[in-house]
Amino acid sequence: MNPARVWSILAILYFAFFSWYTSFGGPLTPEEIDGYVAELERVGQPPEAIEDIRGFLENDTGDDFVILNIVDAREPPLVVEGFPPAADAQEMSDRYMEFMYPALFARACHPVMVGSAAHRAVDLMGLEVEDIDVWDQGVLMRYRSRRDLMDILSNPAFAGRHEFKAAAIQKTIAFPLDPWFQLGDPRLVLALLFLVIGFAWQALRRG
Numbered sequence: 360m361n362p363a364r365v366w367s368i369l370a371i372l373y374f375a376f377f378s379w380y381t382s383f384g385g386p387l388t389p390e391e392i393d394g395y396v397a398e399l400e401r402v403g404q405p406p407e408a409i410e411d412i413r414g415f416l417e418n419d420t421g422d423d424f425v426i427l428n429i430v431d432a433r434e435p436p437l438v439v440e441g442f443p444p445a446a447d448a449q450e451m452s453d454r455y456m457e458f459m460y461p462a463l464f465a466r467a468c469h470p471v472m473v474g475s476a477a478h479r480a481v482d483l484m485g486l487e488v489e490d491i492d493v494w495d496q497g498v499l500m501r502y503r504s505r506r507d508l509m510d511i512l513s514n515p516a517f518a519g520r521h522e523f524k525a526a527a528i529q530k531t532i533a534f535p536l537d538p539w540f541q542l543g544d545p546r547l548v549l550a551l552l553f554l555v556i557g558f559a560w561q562a563l564r565r566g
Contacts, residue, residue, distance in 0.1 A: 362561045369553040377546055380467045382504035386419040391506070398513035412509075415535065419505045424537035425471060428498040430528055431490075437526035451527035458516050463500075466507040471541060472499040490530070 387395075392413065399409050432448035442454065463469065473496070480492035502508045511517065 362564055365560045366557050369557055373553055384506055386421040387416050392416045395509040395513055420537055423503050424535050425499050425501050425539050426533050426535050428533040429494050430496045430531045432495045433529040439522055439526050448527040451523045455520050455523035462511045467503045469501055470498055471501045
């Protein structure tokens with residue numbers, strides 16, 4: 360295969376990946392926000408949670424963002440009707456997430472970092488909540504856009520699963536970061552990889 364053909368294939372593959380991984384929709388419009396809020400009300404989200412979400416949506420940048428989650432699992436988890444009583448917190452979390460996993464990955468949303476706690480919190484200031492220093496896991500989850508997140512949360516298939524989250528989690532803190540930056544952006548990594556492949560192919564052909 361000649362180098363020009365290889366470069367063409369690599370360019371097409373990269374363009375396809377870049378188009379899937381990047382949000383081009385721009386910030387949410389007021390009409391879109393009202394629609395998402397109405398859907399959240401329909402599925403029974405608490406009013407205070409809806410107001411928080413509305414504020415988050417009204418400040419949309421149109422770019423990707425991450426949510427930093429820190430979690431303390433409940434062991435043993437609460438019993439949920441119809442679920443095996445011997446289930447552990449991870450099984451409960453998996454049931455809560457079983458709809459979200461395919462919905463997330465279809466929209467280029469994925470974990471950036473996942474880690475288990477090595478020790479209790481080593482630095483706390485201004486906090487007086489009991490056990491606030493004890494956590495099990497930290498997760499940094501990347502979302503392609505706020506529109507993608509709301510498409511997932513407002514899907515009726517997601518309704519009714521909160522009981523599994525409540526059963527599995529003792530306490531959690533989650534907040535969004537936007538703007539954010541990471542050196543290992545897959546778009547950059549893939550571009551560098553394809554450049555290496557393209558130039559290596561050219562070198563082999565010349566050799």
